[in-house]
Amino acid sequence: MKYARFLEGKQVYLRPIGVDDAEWYFYNLYDPETRRLTGTQRHFTKEGTAAYIERKNQDDSSVLLLIALRENDELIGDIALQDIDPYNRNCNIRIAISSQAQTGKGYGSEALRLMLDYGFGILNMHRIELNVFDYNPRALHVYEKLGFKKEGVQREALFYNHKYHDSITMSLLEHEFRAAKG
Numbered sequence: 421m422k423y424a425r426f427l428e429g430k431q432v433y434l435r436p437i438g439v440d441d442a443e444w445y446f447y448n449l450y451d452p453e454t455r456r457l458t459g460t461q462r463h464f465t466k467e468g469t470a471a472y473i474e475r476k477n478q479d480d481s482s483v484l485l486l487i488a489l490r491e492n493d494e495l496i497g498d499i500a501l502q503d504i505d506p507y508n509r510n511c512n513i514r515i516a517i518s519s520q521a522q523t524g525k526g527y528g529s530e531a532l533r534l535m536l537d538y539g540f541g542i543l544n545m546h547r548i549e550l551n552v553f554d555y556n557p558r559a560l561h562v563y564e565k566l567g568f569k570k571e572g573v574q575r576e577a578l579f580y581n582h583k584y585h586d587s588i589t590m591s592l593l594e595h596e597f598r599a600a601k602g
Contacts, residue, residue: 423493426485427534432527434485434499434534437477441486442470444495448518457556458516459578459585480504483538487517487531496522499531501539501548509546509594511539529562536566540597549591553578560588567600568592 425433437445446469448454476484481504487497497517504511513535517528539545550568552559564570568590576584 423488427538428490429530429534431490431525432487432496432530432534433490434531435488437473437484437486437498439470439473441495442466442473445469445473445498448497448516451518451520453520454516454518456580457553457559458514459553459580459587461580483535483543485535487515487527489522489527494519494522496527497531499535501535501543501545504543504545509544510548511543511545512549512551513539514550524558529566532562532566536592536597537601540594546594547591548597549589551587551589553580554586554588563590566592567596569596 423435425435427434443466446464446466449460449464449469454460473484476482482500482502483504484498484500486495487499488495496519497515499513499515501511501513513532515528515532517523536548539548549571550563551574552563569592571589571591574587574589577587578585
């Protein structure tokens with residue numbers, strides 16, 4: 421099957437998500453490591469997942485895309501710009517690489533760069549923020565490498581696996597992104 425390549429990098433491309441992706445998305449919502457790193461606490465159904473995808477495709481305040489490998493179209497995760505505020509020109513970004521075999525290869529960094537370029541260069545965002553949990557130092561390192569700055573800590577904001585965890589808020593401003601891009 422041929423897929424639309426919305427944003428394309430050297431190793432990955434980002435493509436629209438469709439209802440036909442609901443089963444893949446549903447099963448990836450239950451990957452234990454993805455659930456831990458994203459702090460996912462809820463349970464989901466296949467039907468609910470399909471309905472969520474349909475709603476997201478009609479939602480002007482978000483852009484939800486799947487991350488696929490260029491070489492073989494394998495889906496390895498998803499990425500989204502959410503809560504897009506066109507008046508104040510800000511939003512948040514989130515990413516999940518749900519294929520643990522594909523972590524540590526730069527795919528997530530490239531997907532983030534593609535989505536940040538889209539957010540700042542096409543959607544005209546001024547500020548893009550994210551949250552990362554204190555037990556995810558690998559993601560924290562990637563975000564800092566991409567130019568995100570720590571803004572604050574929401575102390576004990578997540579209860580997961582019998583323990584409270586801090587959520588670190590980070591952001592990247594338009595001029596910082598452009599300066600890092602060169």
